[in-house]
Amino acid sequence: MIIGAGPAGLMAAERLAGAGYDVTIYEAMPSAGRKFLMAGKSGLNITHNEDLETFLSRYGASRARLEPHLRAFGPNEIRQWCAKLGVETFIGSSGRVFPTVMKASPLLRAWLRRLDDLGCQIHYRHYWTGWDEAGNALFTTPNGTLQAKADITILALGGGSWKRLGSDGKWMQILQAAGIKCNPFKPANCGFVVNWTQHLIDKCAGQPVKAVTLSAGDQTIRGEFVISKIGIEGSAVYAISATLRDQWQQTGSATLMLDLTPDRDLGDVTTRLAKPRGKNSLGNHLRKTLGLDATKTALIFEVTPREVLNDPAKLAQSIKALPLPITRPRPLDEAISTAGGVAWDELDENFQLLKRPDTYCLGEMVDWEAPTGGYLLSACLASGFSTST
Ligand SMILES: Cc1cc2nc3c(=O)[nH]c(=O)nc-3n(C[C@H](O)[C@H](O)[C@H](O)COP(=O)(O)OP(=O)(O)OC[C@H]3O[C@@H](n4cnc5c(N)ncnc54)[C@H](O)[C@@H]3O)c2cc1C
Incomplete structure (x- = not known):
């Protein structure tokens, strides 16, 4: 029994059915892979092409737990798997890997056909609500409550963002009630609220801030x-969002430092401004x-006191380290992904719940996080791939 027809659950279904198991998938929504399809809207970044050491390092504190699975089914294997489903991939700028068609729908269609060929059954509109005392899984369906039992249960229920696509995160209460430790959801790869003046909004809303470095804590990102x-919001903000979010959660405030001229050192900026x-x-x-455009200039005026603006040496320092006060992260539901979920120490090395043998938790519902760039789907697919071992 696989509950959740996102990429992690579908990969588990393919592996288990391929290994000869009878596989039934239960999915709350009327169709499979809705978040996967949404991910494909702006180009499905399915994995990342870079040396394996760098790739593995993207998983931070969860690297050790994910590494064996990512080594077994990593970027090369994901690309080969796509090709076998008739979807060629290419390596884009900065190593991101996409299907040549960019969208997710051809891949998902071919994948569901393969699952059908392997004999997997999928029941849509089956919303899992927990287990009864006899250990049956309970589902709310259009025809009332359904009880179902299986030798092996795989939960692949997703994280806690973009609820309208199916992953509402309510499974966390069910697992916690069953004595399984889950860490609270946190937004990951998210934007942040900044208390802009109306003047800045009128001048800059929708504008990109290009070629800058962003720093928070000991992390610095260029982008x-x-x-x-x-x-x-946007790629560089998402990349630094975990550090900024944690700083905000721990201290109640956070500041993003911007270097608006990363290719010029302070001395050069000071000399130029002194002209x-x-x-x-x-x-x-x-x-x-300095070649600063109107948006960067507006940012400087937004956060810099007048006495600094009038002092070239101080202004140079400000341009190299412009402090942008963050009000809070954007809400969980808007985040690309979520940190938090089933705690690693509740799982064995194959994602099996220690307190509930023969029940596994896969994909984003486990407490790991990674930046955007194909790392999220890679780990979801790798966790699903591992199930047949
Ligand atoms: C806008 C957007 C863009 C993204 N782009 C990318 C990208 O380009 N590259 C990348 O690597 N990642 C991307 N991601 C993240 C990626 O899509 C997710 O990490 C991934 O889909 C998680 O897979 P999953 O199988 O763990 O969970 P999900 O895809 O969330 O699937 C979980 C499934 O479980 C079902 N379910 C939940 N609760 C129940 C229940 N109680 N009963 C029955 N079924 C239930 C849900 O309906 C859902 O179908 C993006 C995410 C978003 C929101």
């Missing part, structure tokens, strides 16, 4: 992000001397 009406300004406005002076 770009986007200013929204309510805060900041006579003549009749130029400060904005023009920043553009002419």
Whole structure:
């Protein structure tokens, strides 16, 4: 019995059915893989091509637990698996791997056909609500409550974001009631609220801030992000979001430091700013001397006190380390993924619940996190792949 037809559950189904098990999948939604399809909307970044050591390091504290599974079914194997389903992949900029068609739907269609060929049954609109005293799994279905029993139960119920796609995270209460430790969900790969002035919103909402470095704690990321009406989002922000989120959760506040001219050192910036300004406005002076665009200039004006703006040496320091106060992370439901979930020490090395033998937890519902870049799907697929061993 596999509960949850996302990438982790579907991969487990393929492996187990391929190994000769009778597999029945139960899924709450009217169709499979809704978050997987959503992931494909802006290009399905299914894995990442880089040396394995760097790849494994992306999983941080969970690396040791995920490593054997990612070694067994890593980026190369994922690409071969896609190819066998008739979907070729390519390596994009910065190593991200996508299907050549970019979307997820052809891959999902072929995958469901393969599962059908392997004899897997899928029951949609079957919402798992827990177990009864006899150990039967209970489902709410359009025809009332269903009880079902299986030799092996695989839970692949997803994280706690984007509830409308099916993974509502309510399984956590069921597992906690069964005595299984779960760590609270936390938004991962998320945006943040910043208390912008109306002036900045009018000038910059929707604008990218390109070629900057972002620092929080001991992490520094180079990249770009986007200013929204309510805060900041985009790839570089997601990449640093775990550090920023943890800082905010531990201290109640967080500050993102921006280097707006990462290719110039402080001395160079100071010298350039010290050049006579003549009749130029400060904005023009920043553009002419440092090449700063209107968005970067607006950011400087937004957070820098007037006395600093008027002092070239202090302003140079501010441009190299512009402090952006963060109000809070965006809500859990908006996050690309969630940290938290079933605690690792509740699972054996094959994702089996120690307190409930023959029941396994796979994919995003386990407490690990990773940046965007194909690492999330890679670990979900690898956990599903491991089940037949
Ligand atoms: C907008 C967006 C873009 C993304 N882009 C990428 C990307 O490009 N690359 C990448 O690596 N990752 C990406 N991700 C993350 C990735 O999609 C998820 O990490 C992945 O889908 C998790 O797989 P899963 O199988 O663990 O869970 P899910 O895909 O969430 O599947 C869980 C399934 O369980 C079902 N379910 C939940 N509760 C119950 C219940 N009680 N009873 C029955 N069924 C239930 C759900 O309906 C769902 O079908 C993206 C996520 C989002 C939101």
